[in-house]
Amino acid sequence: MQGVAPGGIDCDLHPALPGTAALMPYLDPYWREQITVRGIDGLDLASFPPKIPANGRADWRPQHGKPGADFERLRHDALDGFGLRAAICNPLYGVQAVYNRHFATALATAMNDWMVAEWLDRDPRLRASVVIAPQDPAAAAAEIERRAADPRFVQVLLLAMGEAPLGRQEYWPIYAAATRHRMPIGVHAGSTARHATTGNGWPSYYLEDYVAHAQAFQAQLLNLIHEGVFAKFPDLRVVLIESGFTWVPNFMWRANKTWRGVRAEVPWVDRPPADLIREHVRFTLQPADAPPDPADLARAIDQIGSDDVLLFSTDYPHWQFDGTDAYPAGFPAALRQRVAVDNPLATYPRLRETLA
Ligand code: ZN
Numbered sequence: 001m002q003g004v005a006p007g008g009i010d011c012d013l014h015p016a017l018p019g020t021a022a023l024m025p026y027l028d029p030y031w032r033e034q035i036t037v038r039g040i041d042g043l044d045l046a047s048f049p050p051k052i053p054a055n056g057r058a059d060w061r062p063q064h065g066k067p068g069a070d071f072e073r074l075r076h077d078a079l080d081g082f083g084l085r086a087a088i089c090n091p092l093y094g095v096q097a098v099y100n101r102h103f104a105t106a107l108a109t110a111m112n113d114w115m116v117a118e119w120l121d122r123d124p125r126l127r128a129s130v131v132i133a134p135q136d137p138a139a140a141a142a143e144i145e146r147r148a149a150d151p152r153f154v155q156v157l158l159l160a161m162g163e164a165p166l167g168r169q170e171y172w173p174i175y176a177a178a179t180r181h182r183m184p185i186g187v188h189a190g191s192t193a194r195h196a197t198t199g200n201g202w203p204s205y206y207l208e209d210y211v212a213h214a215q216a217f218q219a220q221l222l223n224l225i226h227e228g229v230f231a232k233f234p235d236l237r238v239v240l241i242e243s244g245f246t247w248v249p250n251f252m253w254r255a256n257k258t259w260r261g262v263r264a265e266v267p268w269v270d271r272p273p274a275d276l277i278r279e280h281v282r283f284t285l286q287p288a289d290a291p292p293d294p295a296d297l298a299r300a301i302d303q304i305g306s307d308d309v310l311l312f313s314t315d316y317p318h319w320q321f322d323g324t325d326a327y328p329a330g331f332p333a334a335l336r337q338r339v340a341v342d343n344p345l346a347t348y349p350r351l352r353e354t355l356a
Pocket of ligand 1: 012013014090188241242315318
């Protein structure tokens with residue numbers, strides 16, 4: 001096994017919520033009763049069916065329960081197994097897909113309380129993203145404010161496919177709060193199923209849904225740039241998590257070419273989109289959509305035109321890479337330390353300060 005560079009930071013780790021019942025201690029009596037009498041459970045996102053192979057590497061999958069739900073296993077397999085200095089937890093549960101915005105907000109708060117009590121307090125290496133319900137942007141901003149007092153929350157978590165494109169002004173209170181507290185916005189793969197997961201409607205197979213995520217990330221990136229989010233929030237960083245990254249050079253070329261022709265439409269985009277991406281956007285490493293020839297992977301990274309944009313991730317316990325090597329085959333040796341240590345520290349100021 002090829003380990004992560006010394007002092008490595010995992011920017012995408014997935015503790016799993018066993019089920020809605022695990023949130024009961026963190027909900028008020030009204031929602032506890034609602035969950036009980038209505039029999040609400042199983043809010044897992046359809047993007048991540050717990051039993052598909054990709055949702056748990058075979059040797060990380062417990063005999064019972066969901067991969068990632070057991071703290072001791074996560075500590076053994078991921079924190080100790082990869083020799084990590086720190087890891088950012090991104091809990092995926094269908095909070096963002098709930099239609100009742102008040103319930104969604106209550107669930108988000110409970111998820112964050114659960115994260116503190118059952119994960120962060122048990123290992124000093126763990127950090128977390130703030131779970132919010134973007135269905136109610138004002139309440140989401142308030143949740144960011146509440147968590148900002150705890151330096152172990154280092155990022156705000158959103159999904160790649162939601163109600164509306166993420167650049168829309170209705171979401172700007174979220175970006176204002178995140179920027180105020182120097183938290184990047186982490187956009188993780190996943191759909192709330194508000195809309196079809198492809199531009200042509202619903203696909204027939206999970207496989208299509210999975211592959212189509214790259215299109216969703218591209219659409220969000222275009223929207224964030226052209227709605228003017230980076231002009232309004234010059235300090236904002238966006239981390240695309242589980243987006244892949246070898247599509248980025250081609251995307252940059254198309255975005256730049258079209259911007260040159262019709263930028264009069266969006267005068268607040270005062271630089272080529274590729275420059276904005278290099279400055280504001282980061283990409284986690286796994287799953288690496290790497291070509292089979294290692295030389296091609298190095299070329300794709302070179303074409304992005306920056307050594308700053310990739311962040312090491314294991315995506316534990318998800319099964320995204322062949323074998324047990326922490327880096328994709330052929331990943332340039334010269335970049336290993338940079339993506340595992342330097343880039344995460346530069347991207348997450350709150351993480352940097354708590355490790356200092
Ligand atoms: Zn992930």
